[in-house]
Amino acid sequence: MIRGMRxxxxxxxxxxxxxxxxxxxxxxxxxxxxxxxxxxxPGTVEVxxxxxxxxxxxxxxGISDESLAEAVVAALRESGTFAGAGRDSGSDYxxxxxxxxVDMPVVGxxxxxxxxxxxxxxxxxxxxxxxxxxxxxxxxxxxxxSPIGQLRAERAWQGAVAANIAEAVAAxxxxxxxxxx
Amino acid sequence: MLRKRRYLLAMSAVALLTLPGxxxxxxxxxxxxxxxxxxxxxxxxxxxxxxxxxxxxxADEFRRLGRVATIGSETDVPPDAxxxxxxADRWMWDITMYMISLDVTLxxxxxxxxxxxxxxxxxxxxxxxxxxxxxxxxxxxxxxPES
Numbered sequence: 001m002i003r004g005m006r007x008x009x010x011x012x013x014x015x016x017x018x019x020x021x022x023x024x025x026x027x028x029x030x031x032x033x034x035x036x037x038x039x040x041x042p043g044t045v046e047v048x049x050x051x052x053x054x055x056x057x058x059x060x061x062g063i064s065d066e067s068l069a070e071a072v073v074a075a076l077r078e079s080g081t082f083a084g085a086g087r088d089s090g091s092d093y094x095x096x097x098x099x100x101x102v103d104m105p106v107v108g109x110x111x112x113x114x115x116x117x118x119x120x121x122x123x124x125x126x127x128x129x130x131x132x133x134x135x136x137x138x139x140x141x142x143x144x145x146s147p148i149g150q151l152r153a154e155r156a157w158q159g160a161v162a163a164n165i166a167e168a169v170a171a172x173x174x175x176x177x178x179x180x181x
Numbered sequence: 182m183l184r185k186r187r188y189l190l191a192m193s194a195v196a197l198l199t200l201p202g203x204x205x206x207x208x209x210x211x212x213x214x215x216x217x218x219x220x221x222x223x224x225x226x227x228x229x230x231x232x233x234x235x236x237x238x239x240a241d242e243f244r245r246l247g248r249v250a251t252i253g254s255e256t257d258v259p260p261d262a263x264x265x266x267x268x269a270d271r272w273m274w275d276i277t278m279y280m281i282s283l284d285v286t287l288x289x290x291x292x293x294x295x296x297x298x299x300x301x302x303x304x305x306x307x308x309x310x311x312x313x314x315x316x317x318x319x320x321x322x323x324x325x326p327e328s
Contacts, residue, residue, distance in 0.1 A: 051210040100210050100298035101284050118295050134294050
């Protein structure tokens with residue numbers, strides 16, 4: 001009886017504690033499925049991200065700096081916006097992405113999340129800021145996306161962030177950049 | 182029997198200590214190079230749908246922290262404003278209505294690029310008044326913890 005109670009107590013404590021923090025979403029869940037890029041810039045770009053969390057509390061959208069940067073790199077590569085994109089230093093440009101706001105929906109059959117991310121492109125050689133914009137995007141996750149509320153909320157903010165990446169990369173592809181070499 | 186009670190007490194204590202922590206969160210994201218002391222005059226952009234007067238609470242808090250604050254729309258920002266303030270408040274019902282989250286963002290006049298963004302999330306059990314949540318967020322934005 002006592003052993004059973006002990007197991008129950010440990011299981012309960014673990015369940016409660018793990019509910020308070022969650023691992024960040026993998027980059028694949030933040031990467032937009034398709035990005036409309038109009039121009040391919042000849043230079044290379046290094047991506048950094050800030051404003052994320054790891055571990056993340058249950059009140060936060062589970063986005064780590066690493067996951068966000070990887071998702072942006074994947075979108076840049078997929079779209080071919082730059083000749084090369086990665087996390088390594090020594091690139092022609094540095095793209096700094098900062099999370100300012102990602103809503104966590106609480107309840108609802110349809111859950112809407114809004115995200116605002118700031119994007120700054122700097123020329124590495126001169127340190128000159130060549131482009132800066134912030135984008136506000138939203139995504140609605142429906143009951144069809146997941147009948148489980150927690151998962152539906154995750155789909156909502158993941159979709160809002162993916163839409164933000166898609167919009168920013170598309171805008172970035174339209175920025176007239178002078179060749180750096 | 183005594184041990185059983187102890188385990189139940191331990192379980193309850195863990196639940197009480199951790200659950201409120203799960204649903205109360207205050208955070209801020211500052212743009213690199215942002216210096217709060219350079220922000221002397223702010224313009225709070227009132228949400229058209231805001232019937233609760235949150236814009237007045239935010240402006241009052243900036244004033245309490247020594248700033249000059251005006252309230253208006255996005256189109257009537259005073260030319261000498263150092264920052265434009267936008268916000269988003271969300272409310273829930275649990276016996277009574279309460280503010281579950283408040284986001285406040287300081288923006289560069291003109292481009293509206295964020296300089297700093299702060300958030301307070303409080304669920305029903307750890308709810309606070311809108312005034313207290315405004316104080317939490319604005320204090321973080323200006324690097325002035327609640328006083």
